[in-house]
Amino acid sequence: MGEARRGVRCAVFDDPVSSTDFATVTALTETGTGTFDASVHPHWTIAGKPNGGYLLAMLGRAATAISPHQHVIAASAHYLHSPEPGPVRIVAEVLRAGRSASQLHARLLQDGRPCVDALLTVTNLDPAAKPYWDAGLPAASAAPLDSCVRLPGVSPAGFPVPIMDEVDLRIDPATLGFAGGKPTGRGELRGWLGLAGDEPYDPISLLYAVDAFPPATFDIELSGWVPTLELSVYVRALPAPGPVQVLQRAQLIDAQRVDEACFVWDSTGRLVAQGTQLAGIRLG
Amino acid sequence: MGEARRGVRCAVFDDPVSSTDFATVTALTETGTGTFDASVHPHWTIAGKPNGGYLLAMLGRAATAISPHQHVIAASAHYLHSPEPGPVRIVAEVLRAGRSASQLHARLLQDGRPCVDALLTVTNLDPAAKPYWDAGLPAASAAPLDSCVRLPGVSPAGFPVPIMDEVDLRIDPATLGFAGGKPTGRGELRGWLGLAGDEPYDPISLLYAVDAFPPATFDIELSGWVPTLELSVYVRALPAPGPVQVLQRAQLIDAQRVDEACFVWDSTGRLVAQGTQLAGIRLG
Numbered sequence: 001m002g003e004a005r006r007g008v009r010c011a012v013f014d015d016p017v018s019s020t021d022f023a024t025v026t027a028l029t030e031t032g033t034g035t036f037d038a039s040v041h042p043h044w045t046i047a048g049k050p051n052g053g054y055l056l057a058m059l060g061r062a063a064t065a066i067s068p069h070q071h072v073i074a075a076s077a078h079y080l081h082s083p084e085p086g087p088v089r090i091v092a093e094v095l096r097a098g099r100s101a102s103q104l105h106a107r108l109l110q111d112g113r114p115c116v117d118a119l120l121t122v123t124n125l126d127p128a129a130k131p132y133w134d135a136g137l138p139a140a141s142a143a144p145l146d147s148c149v150r151l152p153g154v155s156p157a158g159f160p161v162p163i164m165d166e167v168d169l170r171i172d173p174a175t176l177g178f179a180g181g182k183p184t185g186r187g188e189l190r191g192w193l194g195l196a197g198d199e200p201y202d203p204i205s206l207l208y209a210v211d212a213f214p215p216a217t218f219d220i221e222l223s224g225w226v227p228t229l230e231l232s233v234y235v236r237a238l239p240a241p242g243p244v245q246v247l248q249r250a251q252l253i254d255a256q257r258v259d260e261a262c263f264v265w266d267s268t269g270r271l272v273a274q275g276t277q278l279a280g281i282r283l284g
Numbered sequence: 285m286g287e288a289r290r291g292v293r294c295a296v297f298d299d300p301v302s303s304t305d306f307a308t309v310t311a312l313t314e315t316g317t318g319t320f321d322a323s324v325h326p327h328w329t330i331a332g333k334p335n336g337g338y339l340l341a342m343l344g345r346a347a348t349a350i351s352p353h354q355h356v357i358a359a360s361a362h363y364l365h366s367p368e369p370g371p372v373r374i375v376a377e378v379l380r381a382g383r384s385a386s387q388l389h390a391r392l393l394q395d396g397r398p399c400v401d402a403l404l405t406v407t408n409l410d411p412a413a414k415p416y417w418d419a420g421l422p423a424a425s426a427a428p429l430d431s432c433v434r435l436p437g438v439s440p441a442g443f444p445v446p447i448m449d450e451v452d453l454r455i456d457p458a459t460l461g462f463a464g465g466k467p468t469g470r471g472e473l474r475g476w477l478g479l480a481g482d483e484p485y486d487p488i489s490l491l492y493a494v495d496a497f498p499p500a501t502f503d504i505e506l507s508g509w510v511p512t513l514e515l516s517v518y519v520r521a522l523p524a525p526g527p528v529q530v531l532q533r534a535q536l537i538d539a540q541r542v543d544e545a546c547f548v549w550d551s552t553g554r555l556v557a558q559g560t561q562l563a564g565i566r567l568g
Contacts, residue, residue, distance in 0.1 A: 073513075073541070073562070074362065074513060074514040074562050076360030076361075076362065076403060076514060076516055077360075077403075078358065078360065078379075078387050078403040078404075078405055080379060080380040080387050081380065095362075095364055095398055095401055096364040096365065096398060101513075103362050103364050103401065105389075105401065114379055114380060117379055117387065117389065117403055118403075119360060119361075119362040119401055119402075119403060119514075120362075121362055121513055121514060121562075125539065126539060129538060129539035129540075129568075130538075130568070131536065131537070131538040131568075132537040132538060132567055132568025133471070133504055133505075133534070133536070133537040133567070133568075134535075134536050134537070134538070135469070135470070135471060136470075136471045136472075136500075136533055136534045136535035136536060137535050137536055185419070186419070186420075187417070187419060187420045188420075216420075220417055221417075229357075229358060229385075229405055230358040230360060230403075230405060230516065230518070232360055232514065232516040232560060234514070234543055234560075234562045236536060236538050236539065236541070236543075237538055237539065249420055250417070250420045251418075251420035251421050251558070252415065252417070252418045252420060252421055252520060252555055252558075253415070253416040253417040253418070254413060254414070254415040254416060254418070254520050254521055254555070255409065255410060255413035255520065255521065256413075257357070257520070259518055259520075259558060261545075271536055271538070274535070274536075274543060274560075276516060276518075276558075276560050278357070278358050278405075278518045283416055283417070284413075284414070284415075284416025284417075
């Protein structure tokens with residue numbers, strides 16, 4: 001591990017985390033029926049590009065604001081154009097409002113240009129529900145939080161990743177080889193993710209959590225920007241307070257695209273969210 | 285295996301497969317800019333409900349018809365209301381037409397009522413592309429096609445599944461325990477899927493292939509209808525001719541919903557499509 005860490009300026013647990021908490025950086029101002037103003041925070045970016053899960057969380061907030069139900073359980077986003085940090089507009093529309101669930105379409109625009117389109121299914125999650133069968137899930141096997149390593153606000157390739165100073169993202173040393181130029185080749189990152197000020201997770205911030213980790217392809221081969229083309233998230237349960245455990249893994253790189261699966265467990269070890277994404281990558 | 289098969293009327297390879305080939309049952313008639321008439325075939329149903337991947341394929345056909353690009357590589361559908369077999373209308377709209385890819389929204393309606401909404405990303409797949417890294421995929425380990433068993437047009441619970449007479453869907457005997465009331469508990473189905481008349485697959489029919497298998501939850505516990513709420517599909521490569529191999533697996537049942545992952549390999553063993561879905565299930 002000592003060798004693998006050499007290339008990284010490791011942040012420490014007590015590094016100041018910004019006061020831009022998640023509720024604030026995803027806050028919306030309603031300007032009309034289903035229309036909202038918002039602002040993409042300049043710190044929630046990677047090499048100047050806003051994190052895709054963060055943008056989806058804004059759409060999730062807009063969708064729940066106009067839905068008769070409370071909790072996003074499925075969200076599917078296609079990314080058209082990366083917005084700049086700054087003002088954006090969100091337009092959300094109810095497609096169907098049923099008894100137990102509603103479906104919505106939401107779009108994020110900047111200067112009139114569509115940036116992200118998403119479909120969302122919203123329902124009321126039952127806090128008393130318990131998992132019935134979970135034998136198909138991978139194990140939540142990250143090392144304990146205290147032995148994981150915070151990532152710095154600079155990527156291994158040298159570009160700025162200010163979002164790493166906004167959250168408490170820690171990587172299991174067993175999957176941190178990439179930071180020292182020695183990826184394991186398994187295409188897998190494990191670790192933990194806490195929000196600033198220990199803000200508790202909810203279904204909206206879980207939409208961000210499934211896209212928060214670096215690309216799992218870092219554990220195969222370093223590359224430049226890995227832009228998300230599509231991201232689908234399922235929220236499976238209301239999360240307990242505390243940091244979540246994350247497993248991000250790549251499955252296939254083909255035709256300069258990679259798919260990654262993400263699993264998110266709450267502090268009690270319950271699987272609370274899952275994601276899959278297709279992203280562009282300059283390998284192959 | 286003998287015992288496991290007892291409860292099933294096994295179709296045999298030579299059972300007549302309908303002449304309603306895939307291109308025909310997903311055919312569209314353009315009625316205006318981005319608007320199409322189509323008809324949901326009564327045989328492409330499970331207990332009277334059209335297969336969700338089949339409906340998504342219709343939306344994929346509409347999207348590619350108005351896109352400057354040829355091949356759907358990502359499609360994300362939310363299911364609002366199950367249409368009846370019969371006439372439907374499809375409305376598709378280009379959200380962005382870029383140089384290398386376009387994004388579209390498509391909707392299937394019946395009697396003016398929205399049934400399926402989807403977002404799609406369309407590009408031109410390079411027939412010369414080769415996989416660069418595939419170590420994150422499960423093995424394509426179904427038994428050879430000839431030793432797999434065709435499913436009958438009746439479900440284990442007794443309801444009609446006429447779509448099984450329209451395609452050549454065969455299950456690996458190792459995962460067929462459910463048919464004799466003895467699921468393995470792994471939540472996994474493996475097998476093969478051929479289209480009528482050996483019609484070659486393309487990105488449109490692959491949208492169906494990722495939702496063609498019975499619910500993988502049959503290998504855990506039998507239940508009634510498992511309606512798809514959300515389905516996301518990635519098409520990774522142009523498929524070679526011939527039947528595809530399919531792995532359908534459940535990951536988690538919680539709050540009366542299950543997520544399933546699907547992997548589809550072409551006849552050369554290349555991963556050509558993947559899907560994830562969230563579905564309702566009356567277990568737990």
